Amino acid sequence: MKIFYQWEKWAYSHIVSNEISKFYGIQESDVFWCFSFQDMFDNAKKYNWIAVVPIENSYAGSIYENFNILSKGEFKIIWEYYLPISHCLLSTSFDMKTIKKVYSHYQALMQCENYLKTRNLQPEVFWDTAWSAKYIKEKNNNELACISSSLAWKIYGLNVLDKNINDQDGNTTRFFVVVPKDLELQNYSNNWKISILFKVKDVSAVLYKCLGAFATQNINLTKIESLSTKEKQFEYMFWLDFKSPKDKKQLDNVLQELSYFAKDINILWEY
Numbered sequence: 001m002k003i004f005y006q007w008e009k010w011a012y013s014h015i016v017s018n019e020i021s022k023f024y025g026i027q028e029s030d031v032f033w034c035f036s037f038q039d040m041f042d043n044a045k046k047y048n049w050i051a052v053v054p055i056e057n058s059y060a061g062s063i064y065e066n067f068n069i070l071s072k073g074e075f076k077i078i079w080e081y082y083l084p085i086s087h088c089l090l091s092t093s094f095d096m097k098t099i100k101k102v103y104s105h106y107q108a109l110m111q112c113e114n115y116l117k118t119r120n121l122q123p124e125v126f127w128d129t130a131w132s133a134k135y136i137k138e139k140n141n142n143e144l145a146c147i148s149s150s151l152a153w154k155i156y157g158l159n160v161l162d163k164n165i166n167d168q169d170g171n172t173t174r175f176f177v178v179v180p181k182d183l184e185l186q187n188y189s190n191n192w193k194i195s196i197l198f199k200v201k202d203v204s205a206v207l208y209k210c211l212g213a214f215a216t217q218n219i220n221l222t223k224i225e226s227l228s229t230k231e232k233q234f235e236y237m238f239w240l241d242f243k244s245p246k247d248k249k250q251l252d253n254v255l256q257e258l259s260y261f262a263k264d265i266n267i268l269w270e271y
Contacts (some may be wrong), residue, residue, distance in 0.1 A: 079177035104147035157266035
């Protein structure tokens with residue numbers, strides 16, 4: 001068994017992948033990085049292995065590319081993992097006053113937007129947080145810095161100019177651990193949450209009526225996300241996360257009522 005993640009070694013996805021590998025007894029040499037999210041999913045599907053997927057950040061929001069790939073229904077979610085994020089400002093320079101540009105993944109730059117703006121630092125989008133640290137080390141330019149993890153300065157021998165620079169206290173990224181639908185693998189969690197995807201029918205106040213199915217059964221929604229169907233202009237499907245009811249009959253009742261107002265209902269998995 002192997003694990004795929006997107007981004008360079010010691011990016012946040014790699015940190016999560018290492019934690020997942022410990023649970024499944026997977027060696028570090030069997031944890032592989034991929035150039036893009038699509039490459040990660042393609043490899044996981046081709047070899048029937050695990051993919052570690054960042055899905056949303058508590059400050060910067062959802063990563064829609066991954067929601068859209070998962071919406072195709074080719075993978076199942078077996079675990080969700082929450083990683084506290086504490087960004088550092090790293091450079092070959094020892095002096096904050098020399099810094100003019102800051103490189104990092106666009107999500108990290110968004111999470112530190114106010115920090116950069118108040119210090120008049122120019123954000124530059126790069127492939128990922130760890131790769132930006134590697135780039136800064138290679139450039140060896142005192143006007144350049146990067147936003148990366150606290151581990152990256154050790155790996156790449158950079159100076160820590162500032163710590164915990166994210167705008168939001170408690171900044172956290174939510175990850176999904178996913179596998180191809182046909183792969184049977186132990187689920188770490190206690191199956192307390194369910195994700196579903198559906199399109200709505202052409203009915204007045206239809207989304208209100210869809211959500212009413214959950215209210216009737218006293219089921220708590222934890223997330224709702226609208227995604228383009230990519231089939232017609234401005235046509236959307238809806239991703240819902242909700243707490244798994246103790247009584248499975250409640251779930252049956254929800255799905256039955258939902259079917260009156262929704263179509264193409266797809267249960268992505270219980271995790």
